[in-house]
Amino acid sequence: MVEFLSFRDGESAQEPAVTVESFTGQSNATAVRIEPGEDARELLPHLDRISLIEVNFPGFGDGRGYSAARIVREAGYTGELRAVGDVLVDQIVAMRRCGFDSFHPAKALDDAAVDRALNRYDDVYQKAIDGRVPIWAKRHPETQNG
Amino acid sequence: MYRYDSYDQAIVDARVEEFRDQTQRRLSGALTEDQFKPLRLMNGLYLQLHAYMLRVAIPYGTLSAKQMRKLGEIAGKYDKGYGHFTTRQNLQYNWIKLADAPDILAELATVEMHAIQTSGNCIRNISSDQYAGVSADEVADPRPWAELLRQWSSFHPEFTYLPRKFKIAVIASDDDRAAMRLHDIGLKLVEPDGVVGAEVYAGGGMGRTPMVAPLIRDFVAEDEIISYLEACLRVYNRYGRRDNKYKARIKILVHEIGVEEYRRQVEEEFAHMRELGLNPPTQELARIRTFFAAPAYESGLSDEIDRSNPAFALWVDRQVAAHKVPGYAIVNISLKPIDGIPGDASAEQIALAADLAEAYSFDELRVTHAQNLVLPHVKKADLYTIWQKLVAAGLAEANLDLITDIIACPGLDYCALANARSIPLAQKIAARFADAERQADLGELKLKISGCINACGHHHAGHIGILGVDRKGVENFQLLLGGSGAEDASLGQITGPGFSEDGVVDAIEKVTDIYLAERENGERFLDTYRRIGMKPFKEAIYG
Numbered sequence: 001m002v003e004f005l006s007f008r009d010g011e012s013a014q015e016p017a018v019t020v021e022s023f024t025g026q027s028n029a030t031a032v033r034i035e036p037g038e039d040a041r042e043l044l045p046h047l048d049r050i051s052l053i054e055v056n057f058p059g060f061g062d063g064r065g066y067s068a069a070r071i072v073r074e075a076g077y078t079g080e081l082r083a084v085g086d087v088l089v090d091q092i093v094a095m096r097r098c099g100f101d102s103f104h105p106a107k108a109l110d111d112a113a114v115d116r117a118l119n120r121y122d123d124v125y126q127k128a129i130d131g132r133v134p135i136w137a138k139r140h141p142e143t144q145n146g
Numbered sequence: 147m148y149r150y151d152s153y154d155q156a157i158v159d160a161r162v163e164e165f166r167d168q169t170q171r172r173l174s175g176a177l178t179e180d181q182f183k184p185l186r187l188m189n190g191l192y193l194q195l196h197a198y199m200l201r202v203a204i205p206y207g208t209l210s211a212k213q214m215r216k217l218g219e220i221a222g223k224y225d226k227g228y229g230h231f232t233t234r235q236n237l238q239y240n241w242i243k244l245a246d247a248p249d250i251l252a253e254l255a256t257v258e259m260h261a262i263q264t265s266g267n268c269i270r271n272i273s274s275d276q277y278a279g280v281s282a283d284e285v286a287d288p289r290p291w292a293e294l295l296r297q298w299s300s301f302h303p304e305f306t307y308l309p310r311k312f313k314i315a316v317i318a319s320d321d322d323r324a325a326m327r328l329h330d331i332g333l334k335l336v337e338p339d340g341v342v343g344a345e346v347y348a349g350g351g352m353g354r355t356p357m358v359a360p361l362i363r364d365f366v367a368e369d370e371i372i373s374y375l376e377a378c379l380r381v382y383n384r385y386g387r388r389d390n391k392y393k394a395r396i397k398i399l400v401h402e403i404g405v406e407e408y409r410r411q412v413e414e415e416f417a418h419m420r421e422l423g424l425n426p427p428t429q430e431l432a433r434i435r436t437f438f439a440a441p442a443y444e445s446g447l448s449d450e451i452d453r454s455n456p457a458f459a460l461w462v463d464r465q466v467a468a469h470k471v472p473g474y475a476i477v478n479i480s481l482k483p484i485d486g487i488p489g490d491a492s493a494e495q496i497a498l499a500a501d502l503a504e505a506y507s508f509d510e511l512r513v514t515h516a517q518n519l520v521l522p523h524v525k526k527a528d529l530y531t532i533w534q535k536l537v538a539a540g541l542a543e544a545n546l547d548l549i550t551d552i553i554a555c556p557g558l559d560y561c562a563l564a565n566a567r568s569i570p571l572a573q574k575i576a577a578r579f580a581d582a583e584r585q586a587d588l589g590e591l592k593l594k595i596s597g598c599i600n601a602c603g604h605h606h607a608g609h610i611g612i613l614g615v616d617r618k619g620v621e622n623f624q625l626l627l628g629g630s631g632a633e634d635a636s637l638g639q640i641t642g643p644g645f646s647e648d649g650v651v652d653a654i655e656k657v658t659d660i661y662l663a664e665r666e667n668g669e670r671f672l673d674t675y676r677r678i679g680m681k682p683f684k685e686a687i688y689g
Contacts, residue, residue: 060184136427143429
């Protein structure tokens with residue numbers, strides 16, 4: 001079973017994450033946790049000093065964290081982006097696509113199921129954060145730079 | 147007709163295997179029902195009162211003969227011999243065994259069909275105008291846009307756990323045959339300066355708080371529509387309510403913050419998202435468009451129709467609509483026989499419709515949100531032959547848009563959410579108004595029945611709407627007047643206290659009597675209601 005899953009090179013951040021409110025109120029923290037309903041954009045002025053952003057999923061059906069993840073990645077954040085809480089194996093692929101690169105699920109995941117999920121779909125329809133080339137770009141290689 | 151390439155096919159095939167794996171884990175006991183439920187609901191499989199129900203997507207309501215034939219085969223092989231066409235242009239099988247569901251999906255995949263995102267809090271099947279591509283007044287065929295959106299919305303990484311389900315419609319005519327403004331987002335293709343783009347409406351919907359969607363942008367170009375919709379969805383995903391599922395649709399967000407504020411937030415997000423390279427190149431829409439090129443119509447055909455058979459002439463007048471090409475017609479096939487179940491078709495009837503499409507309609511069929519079928523490209527010279535075959539199959543009812551062309555949800559006969567039975571009521575109303583002359587005299591009169599507040603039967607948008615409720619354990623029916631899902635969209639108003647099943651049929655009759663007495667200059671029922679208001683109807687019903 002997988003307690004912690006990382007797609008990053010090297011060590012994962014260990015510093016305990018603080019709330020968005022306490023993060024924006026102090027200057028030395030480098031890890032922050034976004035709860036559903038908190039505005040990820042509040043972190044954008046501080047991205048260069050953050051090494052870990054945790055996004056909490058108290059329930060798997062609350063999808064606000066997917067938008068939070070994309071927003072910080074679209075703004076250029078390159079540090080660790082970790083999904084924590086009620087993270088299910090069937091959601092890992094979508095979360096990867098939104099920019100998450102580590103996972104700390106409340107309930108450990110089955111290794112084989114994670115592998116199957118990650119390898120299920122060869123191609124994707126949308127451009128997202130993970131750099132996968134969408135199907136429309138593969139259909140029209142002449143329109144793509146390089 | 148769109149055809150899958152190897153990318154599209156691989157995704158649908160992978161989805162079948164994924165669902166097979168999930169189903170096997172459930173059948174073996176490795177997954178509990180609680181764990182399995184969200185997985186099956188992402189694939190249109192509901193546990194209803196008596197059995198599993200599988201909802202199959204019919205993207206923008208367009209089918210090939212081969213696809214239709216497969217739907218009939220599945221009805222015969224895995225269901226009790228029926229399919230039920232829904233108000234979202236989908237098809238539901240009401241008697242499915244869980245163990246069979248993966249095999250059904252595998253069969254659907256062989257004809258480029260699926261059940262992806264026909265349930266769940268995600269972007270649902272994209273709906274459209276059943277006359278797309280054949281009506282003279284459209285600015286462009288809306289289906290290429292709908293297919294572009296189908297692909298974009300399939301397994302969207304950010305928008306699969308929205309606050310609530312999300313329905314999109316695309317139309318391209320001033321005549322709205324898709325209830326576009328009663329969708330979470332409605333697109334209407336327009337061509338203001340020789341360039342086709344979309345008007346965008348957001349925040350429509352039915353359910354317990356019906357809303358007609360306001361216009362939020364008067365033009366989005368085709369090469370920016372994806373990034374614009376991503377902006378609309380992101381604002382909704384972040385700020386739509388999640389504390390109460392009955393207030394979670396985008397209509398509540400737009401209503402609570404106001405259309406100006408929603409628009410402002412979307413524009414701000416769009417300014418950012420349009421720079422992210424999210425939009426497919428215009429070549430992709432052009433590629434999709436080639437699949438929807440007009441079929442090889444013959445030229446020089448006659449527009450004459452031999453009307454010497456009066457029953458045939460009646461059917462032609464009611465069921466046949468104008469086609470943009472001379473010598474051709476659009477045929478509406480009623481799934482509303484007087485004693486039938488609205489939207490139901492037997493396996494044999496589905497097979498016949500497939501045969502007719504293959505022989506007489508360039509291999510193509512449409513499904514309408516009013517739960518009927520359409521043969522979109524029929525030679526006028528073939529109408530009589532088609533009519534004879536429909537008569538033999540019990541499909542020649544001539545009641546399009548008349549009072550017996552009733553939209554009804556499955557209701558308490560099938561649905562776990564329902565409070566009241568819709569089907570027996572629809573049958574009673576149809577029986578009361580069965581007389582063809584009486585129906586014709588009443589003219590266009592859209593009657594829509596929902597068996598609960600969720601409004602799958604579009605009762606808010608009925609010229610006459612009926613809502614089934616539970617009143618202390620007894621089925622009770624509220625009556626609404628004055629709704630419309632068309633280009634003159636409006637929401638029906640409740641007349642007053644509800645009725646028993648028989649009582650509501652009587653009340654409808656009184657309402658129609660008032661209309662007949664009050665109408666002026668060939669007004670439709672809806673026009674008379676709008677002119678004279680609720681009061682005379684109310685007095686007749688309760689007075």
